[in-house]
Every structure is written in structure tokens, then in C-alpha cells.
Amino acid sequence: MANKESKNENKAKKHFFKDFKAELKKVIWPTPKQLVNNTVAVITIVLITAVIVFALDVVFDLMNKYGISNLQSIVNEKFNNEEETNNTENTNNTDNTGTENTENQENNGETGENNTTETNTEGNNTAGEGTETPNNNETSVE
Numbered sequence: 001m002a003n004k005e006s007k008n009e010n011k012a013k014k015h016f017f018k019d020f021k022a023e024l025k026k027v028i029w030p031t032p033k034q035l036v037n038n039t040v041a042v043i044t045i046v047l048i049t050a051v052i053v054f055a056l057d058v059v060f061d062l063m064n065k066y067g068i069s070n071l072q073s074i075v076n077e078k079f080n081n082e083e084e085t086n087n088t089e090n091t092n093n094t095d096n097t098g099t100e101n102t103e104n105q106e107n108n109g110e111t112g113e114n115n116t117t118e119t120n121t122e123g124n125n126t127a128g129e130g131t132e133t134p135n136n137n138e139t140s141v142e
């Protein structure tokens with residue numbers, strides 16, 4: 001049996017190579033002139049595409065460098081100026097508020113009212129992340 005299987009495999013291999021050779025004879029091969037023309041056309045198209053991509057890359061880089069970056073710096077300057085103005089106003093408001101608070105405390109002292117601020121007794125962090133507000137019964141050591 002092994003003999004019959006090996007003969008069938010040999011016939012299949014010979015048949016494959018005969019068919020392969022027959023198909024290669026049917027192919028219409030280009031002439032040397034056609035081969036040169038097609039090769040030149042492919043190389044030309046590749047070079048033109050490379051030049052277009054390079055030009056677009058340079059244009060977009062310049063737009064990024066002089067266009068978008070300048071816009072970003074203008075926006076950053078505007079926001080920084082607004083923040084500085086707000087910080088200056090907040091500093092002025094704090095000074096005014098501090099004086100008013102002192103006056104309020106003096107007035108409350110004269111009328112006998114207690115001026116107490118609310119403290120957070122539940123231990124929730126209302127001052128922002130990373131800071132803790134001590135409870136009335138606890139003292140914090142920093």
C-alpha cells in the first residue's frame with residue numbers, strides 16, 4: 001500500500017510541474033521597451049508623491065510653529081493676565097474683608113453676641129484635598 005501512495009504522490013508532483021510550465025508559456029511577457037517605460041512611470045509617480053508629502057509636511061510644520069504656537073502663547077498670556085488681575089483683586093478684597101471682620105467682631109462684642117465660625121465636626125474635608133480640618137475636640141500638631 002505504501003508503494004501505491006508514493007506513486008500517486010510522484011504523479012501529482014509531475015503533473016503540478018507540467019501544469020506550471022504550461023501556464024508560464026501562456027504568460028505574455030513585456031518587451032524590454034515596455035519594461036523600461038513601466039519602470040520609469042512607477043519611479044516618477046513615487047518621486048512626485050514623495051515631493052508632495054514633503055511639501056505638505058513643511059507647510060504644516062511652519063503652520064504649527066508660527067500659527068498654532070503663537071495662538072497658544074496669546075491665549076496663555078491672556079489667561080495669565082486675567083489670573084494676575086484676579087489675584088490682585090482678591091488680595092485687595094481680603095484686606096477689605098479683614099478690616100470689616102474686625103469691625104464686625106468689635107460690634108458683636110459690644111452687643112454681647114458670640115461671633116463663632118462653623119467648624120466641620122463630621123471630619124469631611126472642606127478645605128480641599130490634602131488638608132485636614134481638626135474637630136472641636138481634637139488638636140492637630142503640624
